[in-house]
Amino acid sequence: MGSLAPRTEVGQDSGVTDISDNRPSPRAPGQARDVPLDAHLHTDLSPDSQVPMELYAAQAFERGIPEIALTDHLDFMPGAPAYEYADYPRRERMIRELQERWAGKVTIRFGVELTYETRYESEIRKHLASHRYDYILGTCHAMSDGPYARSRIASFVEGKTIAEAVAPYFAEVAGAIRSGFFDTIGHLDMVKLWLNPWFKATDFAAIPEAYEPLLAALVESGSALEVNSSGLRHPTGETYPGPWVVRRFHDLGGRRVTTGSDSHLPHCFAFGLEEACEIVAAAGFDRLTLQRAVDRGDLVLPERFHRKV
Numbered sequence: 001m002g003s004l005a006p007r008t009e010v011g012q013d014s015g016v017t018d019i020s021d022n023r024p025s026p027r028a029p030g031q032a033r034d035v036p037l038d039a040h041l042h043t044d045l046s047p048d049s050q051v052p053m054e055l056y057a058a059q060a061f062e063r064g065i066p067e068i069a070l071t072d073h074l075d076f077m078p079g080a081p082a083y084e085y086a087d088y089p090r091r092e093r094m095i096r097e098l099q100e101r102w103a104g105k106v107t108i109r110f111g112v113e114l115t116y117e118t119r120y121e122s123e124i125r126k127h128l129a130s131h132r133y134d135y136i137l138g139t140c141h142a143m144s145d146g147p148y149a150r151s152r153i154a155s156f157v158e159g160k161t162i163a164e165a166v167a168p169y170f171a172e173v174a175g176a177i178r179s180g181f182f183d184t185i186g187h188l189d190m191v192k193l194w195l196n197p198w199f200k201a202t203d204f205a206a207i208p209e210a211y212e213p214l215l216a217a218l219v220e221s222g223s224a225l226e227v228n229s230s231g232l233r234h235p236t237g238e239t240y241p242g243p244w245v246v247r248r249f250h251d252l253g254g255r256r257v258t259t260g261s262d263s264h265l266p267h268c269f270a271f272g273l274e275e276a277c278e279i280v281a282a283a284g285f286d287r288l289t290l291q292r293a294v295d296r297g298d299l300v301l302p303e304r305f306h307r308k309v
């Protein structure tokens, strides 16, 4: 259990990736080919990745993936790993140059994975009012002073039901949805990862009532739901969120979904996206989306997924 101890802040992503990438999951998903999009990628402009952005563009071209979004971390809590980590003008310049180099081969979006916290909502609003991105992904993380921090999660969980244990995370996710800031809400239930030593994916499937208000708010907001495939290489063993949540989102009237590998390592690019697209198709969606309220025919899922629609 010790080696699976939850990480804090953005380190959680790369830390767990380091552990689990040495253990093939029973499903053994791999790096996808010929899917429309990988909309969640971390480059060396994130504190927990060393992947040069060029490498993602090259892999996308080689794998027949026509579009990618570079979504480096941005935190608002002073002292958090991605607080003032990558200078915006430098990021923008590097990505615009990359776009030019790959024009006609791979469409590259200047994205951001912005850590939403209710307490920093006014700072986030100010930032978004004065900085332009092609794609804004909103997520919630385990902050070092919050209940899911490695140093305090065990005592936080003790004596709690799963519904009580997820409540602080889902409350922040609800805030992210309500804020209206984001094209997409990413890894809706990554709390599964931190709580994995105590609660498994099947336990989460037994509390649909905890997801229901999030999904209803998401439908109302028009933001997209991300199917984040990093869970397929984590001990959790399923996407964030799992297939049943994506189906429920569709049934409630959700119309926009996207897929992302949340890669922090070269070999995690597009990892598990074949499975993510299958989940999307099985839930009843026929296409992916990127920017809010923009419907694009070129993000329709390839024909091999159609039978599941």
Ligand SMILES: [Zn+2]
Pocket (backbone or CB within 6 Å): 013, 113, 139, 141, 187
């Ligand atoms: Zn994240």
Ligand SMILES: [Zn+2]
Pocket (backbone or CB within 6 Å): 013, 040, 042, 113, 262
């Ligand atoms: Zn990420």
